[in-house]
Amino acid sequence: MTDKNNNVTQISESQNPAQNRKDSKKPLLFIALVFISLVVIVFTTQKKDPIGWVRNYQDAVDLARKTNKPLLLVFYKPNAPMFTAASDDTYINPKVKKFVEANFVPVLINVLDRPDLVEQFGINYYPTHYVKQPDNDELFGPRLGYDPPELFIEKMQNLLDEMNKKS
Numbered sequence: 001m002t003d004k005n006n007n008v009t010q011i012s013e014s015q016n017p018a019q020n021r022k023d024s025k026k027p028l029l030f031i032a033l034v035f036i037s038l039v040v041i042v043f044t045t046q047k048k049d050p051i052g053w054v055r056n057y058q059d060a061v062d063l064a065r066k067t068n069k070p071l072l073l074v075f076y077k078p079n080a081p082m083f084t085a086a087s088d089d090t091y092i093n094p095k096v097k098k099f100v101e102a103n104f105v106p107v108l109i110n111v112l113d114r115p116d117l118v119e120q121f122g123i124n125y126y127p128t129h130y131v132k133q134p135d136n137d138e139l140f141g142p143r144l145g146y147d148p149p150e151l152f153i154e155k156m157q158n159l160l161d162e163m164n165k166k167s
Contacts (some may be wrong), residue, residue: 050092051100053108057117060107064134070163072104072156073130075118077111080126085146093149103160104131131159138166 053074054060064071076083090096100106111118111126121130121139129143140159147155 049094049097050087051097051106053106055108055110057107057109057114060105061134064105067105069103069105070160071130071132071134072100072106073109073121073128073132074107075109075111075121075123075126075128075130077126082125082145083127086127086152090147090149090152096149096152099153099156103156105134129156129159131156131163133163133167138163 054063060071109117111123117123121128125142125144127145128141130139130141132139140163143155143159
């Protein structure tokens with residue numbers, strides 16, 4: 001702005017409403033960004049509690065006999081893409097964990113460590129899921145590969161139901 005004498009008159013920040021609105025929004029934007037960052041950090045660093053796997057086959061059979069639960073055999077190869085997907089999504093899902101631990105003795109079998117079981121059960125895809133009673137050789141399945149959590153529960157329930165019909 002200029003006055004009659006061509007002198008430049010400065011407008012102070014308090015006299016410029018547009019600038020005041022911009023400045024008042026900065027703290028709100030900062031607070032929102034901090035809040036969003038905290039939410040992201042909490043959700044990404046929250047420890048996922050995976051299924052309580054039994055890693056020794058014979059120990060699992062003994063536990064299944066004691067608890068009167070069938071075995072859920074999961075054959076895997078480290079770093080196999082479908083096993084990695086299941087580990088990162090399905091096996092850490094709280095609903096899956098609750099379902100599996102309530103209905104089975106879950107056994108995680110590394111095929112590199114147990115070639116005898118790989119041969120016995122004819123495993124050639126990872127992961128391979130079977131349901132089995134501890135005192136007989138009848139297998140229910142297989143269910144191959146990765147399933148998202150809800151589908152995994154449904155498919156394992158189907159195998160459990162199939163086994164119970166035969167009992």
